[in-house]
């Protein structure tokens with residue numbers, strides 16, 4: 439309990455709570471109790487937030503642990519050039535497909551939404567740059583890149599062939615009209631002036 443100055447206004451306000459005959463002491467107690475209650479609530483909130491923060495940090499560390507590079511290194515994990523490309527079609531469900539595929543422990547697939555665009559606009563960066571963009575993989579995993587931008591590109595096929603004539607190409611197909619509508623809507627949202 440801490441000293442509280444009970445002013446006339448406060449006493450009037452308190453009297454509506456504890457009755458006209460209440461003494462300042464009773465009033466003081468009630469004000470103090472209310473304040474203590476508020477402080478307890480604040481303290482509880484602070485503790486809750488601390489616990490929540492700690493749990494979140496513990497959770498994040500656990501996730502970090504799962505991808506611990508030293509553990510992966512023990513399994514000879516390193517970045518490798520892709521052996522398979524999901525080349526399309528754009529709006530054919532490639533994103534969902536790559537997420538499902540990434541669940542397979544034999545697959546190393548980067549789930550960055552932005553593709554490397556190596557065989558199109560980033561070819562000048564060279565193969566070691568391309569390799570650096572890949573997920574770390576162990577010897578028994580296949581590295582796959584999802585890049586539907588490669589399919590409509592005129593220069594990509596020869597570049598892909600030159601890098602790896604055995605590259606596996608994965609294509610998802612979709613009803614052309616539904617695909618076109620999906621693509622149109624994507625462009626319209628991204629660049630309303632173009633559509």
Ligand SMILES: Nc1ncnc2c1ncn2[C@@H]1O[C@H](COP(=O)(O)OS(=O)(=O)O)[C@@H](OP(=O)(O)O)[C@H]1O
Nearest residue numbers: 527528529530531532533534535586616619620621
């Ligand atoms: N599981 C499953 N089955 C069928 N279709 C699915 C699935 N998951 C996503 N989608 C639909 O696929 C469209 C997005 O395709 P992409 O992921 O290839 O788009 S992108 O080219 O990577 O931008 C997009 O289509 P639209 O909704 O018509 O735009 C998604 O709804």
